[in-house]
Amino acid sequence: MWKILKYSFADLVRSRWSYVYLAFYLILGFSLLFLNNDLSKTVITLMNIVVVLTPMIGTIFGIMYFYSAREFTELLLAQPIKRRNIFLGQYLGIALSLSLSLVLGLGIPFLIYGIAQSSEIWDFGFLLLVGTFLTFIFTALSVNISLRNENKVKGFGYAILLWLVLAVIYDGIFLISLVLFDDYPLDRFTLAATMFNPIDLSRILVLLKLDISALLGYTGALFQNFFQGSGVFISLGMLVLWTVVPVKLLLRKAIRKDF
Amino acid sequence: MIRIENLHKGFGKLKVLDGVDFEIGSQGVVAVLGPNGSGKTTILKTILGMVIPQEGQVYVKGDPVLGEYTYRDQIAYLPQIARFPDNLSVRELIAMIKNIRGSSRDESELVDRFGLRPSLNKKLSSLSGGTKQKVNIVLTFMFDCPLLILDEPTAGLDPVSLISLKELIVEEREKGKTLLITTHIMNLVEELADQIIFLLEGKIYFQGTVKELEEKTGQPDLEHAIAQIFKNDVEDTKI
Numbered sequence: 349m350w351k352i353l354k355y356s357f358a359d360l361v362r363s364r365w366s367y368v369y370l371a372f373y374l375i376l377g378f379s380l381l382f383l384n385n386d387l388s389k390t391v392i393t394l395m396n397i398v399v400v401l402t403p404m405i406g407t408i409f410g411i412m413y414f415y416s417a418r419e420f421t422e423l424l425l426a427q428p429i430k431r432r433n434i435f436l437g438q439y440l441g442i443a444l445s446l447s448l449s450l451v452l453g454l455g456i457p458f459l460i461y462g463i464a465q466s467s468e469i470w471d472f473g474f475l476l477l478v479g480t481f482l483t484f485i486f487t488a489l490s491v492n493i494s495l496r497n498e499n500k501v502k503g504f505g506y507a508i509l510l511w512l513v514l515a516v517i518y519d520g521i522f523l524i525s526l527v528l529f530d531d532y533p534l535d536r537f538t539l540a541a542t543m544f545n546p547i548d549l550s551r552i553l554v555l556l557k558l559d560i561s562a563l564l565g566y567t568g569a570l571f572q573n574f575f576q577g578s579g580v581f582i583s584l585g586m587l588v589l590w591t592v593v594p595v596k597l598l599l600r601k602a603i604r605k606d607f
Numbered sequence: 608m609i610r611i612e613n614l615h616k617g618f619g620k621l622k623v624l625d626g627v628d629f630e631i632g633s634q635g636v637v638a639v640l641g642p643n644g645s646g647k648t649t650i651l652k653t654i655l656g657m658v659i660p661q662e663g664q665v666y667v668k669g670d671p672v673l674g675e676y677t678y679r680d681q682i683a684y685l686p687q688i689a690r691f692p693d694n695l696s697v698r699e700l701i702a703m704i705k706n707i708r709g710s711s712r713d714e715s716e717l718v719d720r721f722g723l724r725p726s727l728n729k730k731l732s733s734l735s736g737g738t739k740q741k742v743n744i745v746l747t748f749m750f751d752c753p754l755l756i757l758d759e760p761t762a763g764l765d766p767v768s769l770i771s772l773k774e775l776i777v778e779e780r781e782k783g784k785t786l787l788i789t790t791h792i793m794n795l796v797e798e799l800a801d802q803i804i805f806l807l808e809g810k811i812y813f814q815g816t817v818k819e820l821e822e823k824t825g826q827p828d829l830e831h832a833i834a835q836i837f838k839n840d841v842e843d844t845k846i
Contacts, residue, residue, distance in 0.1 A: 355703050359692035419690035423746075425657045426684035427707050430676050606618070607657040 352424065352437025353444075360413070360445040369405060369446070373453020381461045381469075388558055391472050394454070395554045398479045399547050400515050403486040406446060410490030411507045413442050415500050422607050435491075435602040439595065443487045447480045454479075474557050478550040481587045485546050486511065488594035495601045518545050539574060543583070546590045553583055608632060608754060608785045609654060614663035616649055623649045624660070625809035631802070636776065636786045638796045641806035642837065647789040648687065650806070651756050654787075655684055667754070680708060683752040687759045689743035693732035697723065697742055700731060704746050717745045720771050737763040744768075748775055755779060757788045761795065773799065793830045805833075807840060 360366055376397065384390045414421075417438065424434045454476060462469045490507045497503035522541055526534060542548045573579075609631045616624040623646045631637055639647045652658040654665055656672065656679065664671050672678045691700055701714055718724055721741040726734060734742070740763045747755065757776075761769055776799055779786060790796060796803065796817065803820055805813040813820055813836075817829055826832040 351703070351707055355695070355699075356692070358699075359694045362694040416690075417692065419686065419688050420692055422657060422686055423684075423691075423704075424707075426655045426679060426682070426686070427704070428677055428680040429707060604659065606659055607652065 349430075349433035349437045349440075352429070352434055353440045356413075356417075356438045356441030357445050360409075360441060361448070365409075366445055366449055370449040370453045373450060374456060377454045377457030378460075381457050381465075387466065387468060391475065391554075391558060394472075395475055395551065398450075398454075398475060399482065399551050399554075402446075402450060402479045402482040403515060403547060404511050406443070406483045406486035407490040407507045407511045409442055409446055410439075410487040411494045411504055414438070414491050414494040415503065425607055431603050432599050435599055436595075439488065439491055439598065442491075443484045446483045446487065450479045450483065451476050472554075472557070475554055478554055478587075481591065482546060482550055485587070485590045485594065488591060488598060492594055492598045492601065495598060495605060514545055514547050519548065522548075543586050546587060549583055549586060549590075553580070608634070608668065609787075610666040610669075611650070611654070612664045612666070614650070614653060614660050614665070616646075616653065616658060616660045623809055624653075624663075627663070627806075627809070627811055629804060629811055629814055631785060631787070633801070634780070634783050634785050635801035636780055636788060636799045637802045637804060638800035639787060639789045639804045639806065640796065640833065641812075645806040646809050647806055648758055651684075651758055651787065651789065654756065655679065655682065681753055683747045683750050683755045685743055685747040685755070685757040685760050687762065689736075689739040691731040691739070691742070694730060696728050696730055697734070698727045700742065701746065701749070705749070708750060710750055712749050712751065714745055714749045717748055720775075721745060721768055737765060737768070740764055741768060744772060744775075748779070753784055755784060755786045757786060759789055759791075761790060761792055793833065797829050805836065807836065812836065 376394070380390045380393055384393075421434065421438070425431065458469050458473070458476075489510060493507045493510065494503050497506060526538070529537075542552055611627055611629050614624050614627040615622075623644075627646070627650065639650065641647050649658055653660050654667070654672075656674070656676065659673070665673055667678050667681060670678065695703070705712065705714075718727065721744065723738070723741055723745060726738060726742075731739070731742070744760065747757070760772060760776075764772060773795070776786060776788075780799075780801075788795075788800070800817060803813065803815060803817060804811060805820070813823065815823075821827070821829065821832050824832040824835040826835050
């Protein structure tokens with residue numbers, strides 16, 4: 349598995365897109381941190397970009413890589429290696445190279461800001477962790493889609509749809525339901541609904557770290573309560589589950605699939 | 608070397624292999640022939656474990672191999688379409704496959720034979736289709752495997768490389784190896800094949816030598832013999 353990981357990682361970190369992605373985060377990080385005085389606002393802006401962009405890039409890279417590497421995967425399948433190691437290696441190769449772009453792209457500005465301006469920034473290292481989780485989660489989901497759909501156009505469509513649903517539509521439905529059922533106690537529902545969407549979960553985790561939950565009103569207080577205690581662990585646990593389950597599913601599919 | 612027992616494989620409603628049995632004991636070149644969609648590639652891929660059959664078993668050197676993976680170090684495979692990671696160079700790809708197979712064979716003789724030396728440091732994405740196929744051939748013949756599976760090995764090759772490939776196949780045969788080849792080029796079969804396996808509608812229609820096939824169909828050469836089988840098949844379907 350490590351050999352496959354090494355080579356797919358080497359292949360990806362040399363692709364032009366990895367550099368574009370890295371450069372984007374570098375520019376974003378530096379310009380927002382050094383051109384803005386209010387650290388909280390900067391981090392909120394960064395967060396809004398990270399929780400939407402990392403899933404999208406993970407989805408697109410995951411699906412494109414697996415479709416374009418299809419024939420090469422066949423070549424690997426003919427070698428004396430276990431199937432699950434081939435797929436695990438390739439998946440980790442993509443997810444790690446994307447995460448590296450994110451962590452370096454935002455980490456370097458953070459580091460320089462931390463040394464030059466204010467060490468408060470370290471509280472937001474959390475943002476990088478959450479972004480890495482989202483990359484792993486959405487890469488795994490999109491690889492699942494590519495393994496289950498031979499038709500590339502369909503697969504690509506499903507993947508984009510999945511991203512759209514979790515990043516945008518889910519929130520819409522969620523908000524509408526909150527408005528519609530305003531008269532009922534919704535705290536448990538709100539918490540549960542958040543757990544089932546990794547993007548929402550990540551957003552809430554970062555927001556609560558920012559200590560601006562007062563802005564979120566009653567629900568914010570409720571969340572604050574929950575996340576102050578064991579909530580952080582439960583939420584991180586949910587993110588781990590969101591990663592492990594799709595990976596298990598993709599390996600299961602990969603082992604049974606005809607190539 | 609290889610024994611296949613009662614192999615059934617369908618993709619959805621399409622039945623591709625419908626109870627295929629055969630055994631290749633002796634060494635030499637075995638050509639797997641048949642019309643498009645007759646299941647040639649599916650059989651090869653089943654032997655390699657890439658396609659998982661609904662029923663049946665494959666034995667390599669007497670051991671059942673479905674679900675296993677270590678036996679594949681006995682097999683070298685040349686796939687029909689050659690595509691590699693775009694951002695690796697030819698040299699890195701060769702090193703990678705060597706690394707995966709845990710072998711330290713010297714590929715320089717093969718690289719020279721196919722004139723690949725100037726391309727060694729080029730990225731794979733910049734190579735033409737024919738050159739990629741040559742890389743593919745080097746990757747296949749680099750290892751000393753007792754069984755070689757070649758799926759349409761001639762695709763995209765120029766005449767000079769085609770001659771090199773034929774020589775290579777003959778050399779491997781003389782070393783006592785078994786080669787399983789699919790192709791649509793009949794004079795390649797006539798030149799090289801010790802044995803033919805002819806597939807028709809997911810079943811083995813014929814297994815034997817070129818001569819036996821010509822005698823069976825009463826035709827002067829292989830091309831006509833094959834055409835005769837196709838014709839009979841069409842007539843059978845009509846009835």
